[in-house]
Amino acid sequence: MNKKTIKDLKVKDKTVLVRCDFNVPQDKEGNITDDRRIKGALNTIQNLKKEGAKVLLISHLGRPKGKPDDKLSLKPVADRLKELLGAEVKFFQDEAVISEKTKSEVSTMKAGDIGLLENIRFRKEETDNDDGFAKELSSLGDLYVNDAFGTSHRAHASNFGLAKNLPSAVGFLVEKELEFFTKTLENPKRPFVAIVGGAKVSDKIGVINNLLGKVDQLIIGGGMAYTFLKAKGYDVGKSLLEEDKIILAKELMQKAKSEGVDLILPVDTIVAREFDNDAEHWTVEVESIPEDTMGLDIGKASIELFDDTIQKASTIIWNGPMGVFEMSSFEKGTKAMAKSLSNSHGVTIIGGGDSAAAVEKFGFADQMNHISTGGGASLELLEGKILPGIDSIEDR
Secondary structure (H helix, E strand, C coil): CCECEHHHCCCCCCEEEEECCCCCCECCCCCECCCHHHHHHHHHHHHHHHCCCEEEEECCCCCCCCCCCHHHCCHHHHHHHHHHHCCCCEEECCCCCCCHHHHHHHHCCCCCCEEEECCHHHCHHHHCCCHHHHHHHHCCCCEEEECCHHHCCCCCHHHHHHHHHCCEEECHHHHHHHHHHHHHHHCCCCCEEEEECCCCHHHHHHHHHHHCCCCCEEEECCCCHHHHHHHCCCCCCCCCCCHHHHHHHHHHHHHHHHHCCEEECCCEEEEECCCCCCCCEEEEEHHHCCCCCEEEEECHHHHHHHHHHHHCCCEEEEECCCCCCCCHHHCHHHHHHHHHHHHCCCEEEECCHHHHHHHHHCCCHHHCCEECCCHHHHHHHHCCCCCHHHHCCCEC
């Protein structure tokens, strides 16, 4: 990786602005229900504190649409950080995010202090990537560290803008993400298998296209599989289908063939007449989906076929569920993929989003080599795109 990391910065007595991703889920009472993203930033924060930096954290939470919203204050995050770090965290509660009062308070921070600004998206200028706002933010510190992989596919004032105004580096979390994805996509141990699921082909065209030039096998499941099955000439009943992507699916299958990639589709599917957890459901072969039913998960034979491919692989990337895993009746395929990856001897990378939620839900998270913290950012990396929040960081 050719980007500067924290280790390339001299941070002692410097104020370091750290962009984190503390966009955590909360219940109605404002209690944090999953603090993995906060825990993911601890390594960077603790290192900077130990090296004698004044650490000023920046994050967003939810979508306040550029104006203050008490329900989306980062106060609960500051409290949780305090518990996890076992250290004082000064929360700068400021509806304007940075007012003269906050600037003055930040200026009194001492080496080893940790502070957190209010939700950066309380200011519309953040998502507008406003130059003036980025300059105002940069006036609070001496150095900038991007440790928010989850927002690195966006060019906002608190990542792209700050990197333009201050000496910059990536934090440990972003460094780990980039190493896993870059190494895997550039020089994977083979056989290299990608599993792509989710609802729509249109969401994953770029990913499939890019991976076809890199993988040995490409497994396709989830709702998008029915468009490929239709392209093969099968009737898919009331299953999710993108009529306008059938020709594209044919082209992708042709590209796989010409690239020597084995494109593997489900051979059976669990069908129901209603999109309902309590609906009567049964398994059919993909050649004989009844016209009044919809496929909602992969069947047992598909699970065995996919598992067989996974167990022979040395590198596996998974992005997207195999079925409607939010419903217990249709979670078996997704759960089986998570279990299959956990049993694999290969390097396993979970590409954020629903796949990350699934391995967590089914209790296999600890057995994966890497679970990405950024759904959108990991998707764009898998598409071969450049992430503006990373690209703007200084090269070594």
